[in-house]
Amino acid sequence: MKQVSLAGLDVSRIGLGCMGMSAFYTGKNTDEAESIRTIHRAIELGVTLFDTAERYGPFTNEELVGRALAGHRDDVVIASKFGLMSHRTGDSGRSIDGHPDTLRIALDGSLKRLGVDHIDLYYQHRMDPAVPIEDTVGALADLVQAGKIRHIGLSEAAPETIRRAHAVHPITAVQSEYSLWTRDPEAEVLPTLRALGIGFVPYSPLGRGFLTGAITTPADFDDNDSRKGQPRFQGDNFTANLRIVDEVRTVATEAGATPAQVALAWVLTRGDDIAPIPGTKRVSRLEENLAADTLTLTETQLARLTAIEPPTGARYADMSVIGR
Known part of the structure; x- marks a missing residue:
């Protein structure tokens, strides 16, 4: 597995997003033993970046990741997140809270669940408009000094927020959705990160599974699958967006690869400061995805993929907390 540097933090250029093992996409098919086998196989294949969050479950995904990575601590980079739950108010639901008191409580909980004494990359999951980013990052900087976290990250942050945060303490990585399904970061976020020397971690690089071609109708989703409520996966939007999968599938046939591998290979060409976490x-x-590390697409194929028109519909029904 090739390596990349996220502002000095060396990681495998393809990481593993662990969210779906415990939350949002699990449906009726949760299999903890298979999830742990997947994490162990990822380590065998050279993956070093493992991504989780307290919100996934909530809490259960960190516990799962902690069990799976026990005995491998020195070989991996653990990334987790805070800020979508309020520990000051006792709200365990979706509640954006970037208050320093909340993050300190959240971090101690994450450390305990993961069974570690520090987290390598700790992200603010969503930006809190009620708390200045300088206050949040200042508290995170104190935790870096205390040795509880090694690197600070932001998730779904806007360029001005990133600049303000970076002025308080160096930001190592920003995590945002990015793929042939979501190109939004290209306009302002990626140029900002490159100007500041910050790494980029695309989540959902397979378009929430859509780019794999495995989803052919909204009926494929279980009742509790979060994608059922997302505009791009509904009605006429879903039908219109199948054109994207068709183009990816065409290139995959030419390249002797799968649509998932082509979609990931495209993301990997977008810079040597990028580490997607399918x-x-x-x-x-997992094995299918990681094979994208060795897939080379022609300039013509890359140009065709890059020219695909954006999907129809918003990413979320409520976009008000995205990109602050």
């Missing part, structure tokens, strides 16, 4: 809970999908 998520899966199955060994077979």
Whole structure:
């Protein structure tokens, strides 16, 4: 597995997003033993970046990741997140809270669940408009000094927020959705990161599974699958967006690869400061995804993929907390 540097933090250029092992996409098919096998197989294949968050479950995903990585601590980079739950108010639901008191409580909980004494990359999951980013990052900087975290990250942050945060303490990575399904970061976020020397970690690089071609109708989703409520996966939007999968599949046939491998290979060409974290809970999908590390697409194929028109519909039904 090739390596990349996220502002000095060396990681495998393809990581593993662990969210779907415990939350949002799990449906009726949760298999903890298979998830742990997947994490162990990822380590065998050279993956070093593992991504989780307290919100996933909540809490259960960190516990799962902690169990799976026990005995491998020195070989991996653990990334987790805070800020989508309020520990000051006792709200365990979705509640954006970047208050320093909340993050300190959240971090101690994450350390305990993961079974570690520090987290390598600790992200603010969403930006809190009620708390100045300088206050949040200042508290995170104190935790870096205390040795509880090694690197600070932001998730779904806007350029001005990134600049303000970076002025308080160096930001190592920003995590945002990015793929042929979501190109938004290209306009302002990526140029900002490159000007500041900050790494980029795309989540959902397979378009929440859509780019794999495995989803052919909204009926493929279980009732509790979060994608059912997302505009791009509904009605006429879903039908219109199948054109994207068709183009990816065409290139995959030419390249002798799968659509997932082509979609990931495209992301990998977008810079040597990028480490996507495709998520899966199955060994077979993991192995398929990681094969993108050795897939080379022609300039013509890359140009065709890059020219694909954006999907129809918003990413979320409520976009008000995105990109602050």
